[in-house]
Amino acid sequence: MQLYNNLSAKERAELIEQAGKERLTISFYKYAKIGNTEIFRNHLFLAWDALDVLGRIYVANEGINAQLSVPAENFEPFKNHLDTISFLENVRLNIAVEHDNFAFLKLKVKVRNKIVADGLNDASFDVTNKGIHVNAEKFNELIEDPNTVLVDMRNHYESEIGHFKNAVTPDVDTFRESLDLIEEDLREHKDDKKLVMYCTGGIRCEKASAYYKHKGFKNVFQLEGGIINYVRQIEAEGLENKFLGKNFVFDQRRSERISDDVIANCHQCGEPADLHTNCANEACHLLFIQCDSCKEKMENCCSTNCMEISKLPYEEQKALRKGQGNSNDIFKKGRADHLPYKKDLRNIFETMKPNNI
Numbered sequence: 001m002q003l004y005n006n007l008s009a010k011e012r013a014e015l016i017e018q019a020g021k022e023r024l025t026i027s028f029y030k031y032a033k034i035g036n037t038e039i040f041r042n043h044l045f046l047a048w049d050a051l052d053v054l055g056r057i058y059v060a061n062e063g064i065n066a067q068l069s070v071p072a073e074n075f076e077p078f079k080n081h082l083d084t085i086s087f088l089e090n091v092r093l094n095i096a097v098e099h100d101n102f103a104f105l106k107l108k109v110k111v112r113n114k115i116v117a118d119g120l121n122d123a124s125f126d127v128t129n130k131g132i133h134v135n136a137e138k139f140n141e142l143i144e145d146p147n148t149v150l151v152d153m154r155n156h157y158e159s160e161i162g163h164f165k166n167a168v169t170p171d172v173d174t175f176r177e178s179l180d181l182i183e184e185d186l187r188e189h190k191d192d193k194k195l196v197m198y199c200t201g202g203i204r205c206e207k208a209s210a211y212y213k214h215k216g217f218k219n220v221f222q223l224e225g226g227i228i229n230y231v232r233q234i235e236a237e238g239l240e241n242k243f244l245g246k247n248f249v250f251d252q253r254r255s256e257r258i259s260d261d262v263i264a265n266c267h268q269c270g271e272p273a274d275l276h277t278n279c280a281n282e283a284c285h286l287l288f289i290q291c292d293s294c295k296e297k298m299e300n301c302c303s304t305n306c307m308e309i310s311k312l313p314y315e316e317q318k319a320l321r322k323g324q325g326n327s328n329d330i331f332k333k334g335r336a337d338h339l340p341y342k343k344d345l346r347n348i349f350e351t352m353k354p355n356n357i
């Protein structure tokens with residue numbers, strides 16, 4: 001039994017290119033009790049590998065969280081397979097607006113402690129006591145209500161390139177930080193305001209809404225299926241789109257455009273731009289926003305220092321990295337002192353306050 005990938009990303013990309021067939025980018029999640037995660041993991045890998053499914057899937061005792069690329073022609077068999085798993089029967093599939101055949105190049109099914117690294121101690125509150133799930137139509141209504149505080153549950157580099165009009169966008173690196181910050185700022189309004197939240201596909205709000213209810217918020221709402229599902233609904237039902245800019249996604253596409261507004265700036269020159277890139281210096285790999293002309297001038301790097309390093313022979317680069325620790329430790333998303341135009345979203349939070357709270 002082959003339970004792991006035997007193709008490199010490059011080989012896979014070539015195969016996809018040759019096949020020339022359309023692939024769909026899909027995500028879904030489900031909280032459900034899974035006993036033997038290892039057996040479940042292997043079952044998924046075998047079934048999906050046979051259908052040429054690629055992606056990143058997390059399996060834990062609390063459920064499953066999956067981001068996938070599925071050949072369009074295998075969508076039906078894939079869906080049928082999901083329906084054979086009792087807790088995944090008719091699970092809501094978030095289908096991306098913009099597809100990219102190269103969104104994922106490997107099938108990785110990983111067993112984890114949790115399906116979202118949320119930093120929460122689930123035993124300390126009732127995770128099943130969630131907020132009220134609302135569809136796009138109801139969400140549009142709610143966010144026009146002066147009694148509503150709309151909160152973006154994502155991190156700074158996600159909301160920087162796109163968010164709902166009038167949303168509070170905490171300047172945080174992690175979900176955990178965001179929870180505390182919001183609670184602190186809204187402490188006075190646990191009874192009188194409607195706390196409406198959203199995230200990419202809905203999964204982060206599942207825990208966040210339960211957490212806020214546990215903390216005493218009386219009126220908690222969450223956008224069902226997140227931004228991805230919202231966009232599908234407004235298109236299908238002809239509703240007004242209240243999302244500005246791009247939706248950050250966690251695959252090769254990095255983001256999908258929802259409205260024509262460019263709400264971010266190049267972190268190097270300040271010109272309007274909303275395309276994320278990773279610094280070409282392997283030892284840096286900083287995620288930041290770079291416009292086309294800076295990309296050319298800086299050769300995909302975040303600094304002149306990184307430019308110089310990225311030009312060194314590979315062995316020399318490796319030698320330089322030695323002793324600097326794991327590159328993951330220095331990997332910081334979209335923050336560096338030498339990027340003058342990185343927006344400080346804390347200011348947005350402050351300036352929003354008088355209107356919203």
Ligand SMILES: [Zn+2]
Binds near residue numbers: 267268270271291295
């Ligand atoms: Zn620029």
Ligand SMILES: [Zn+2]
Binds near residue numbers: 285306
């Ligand atoms: Zn760099």
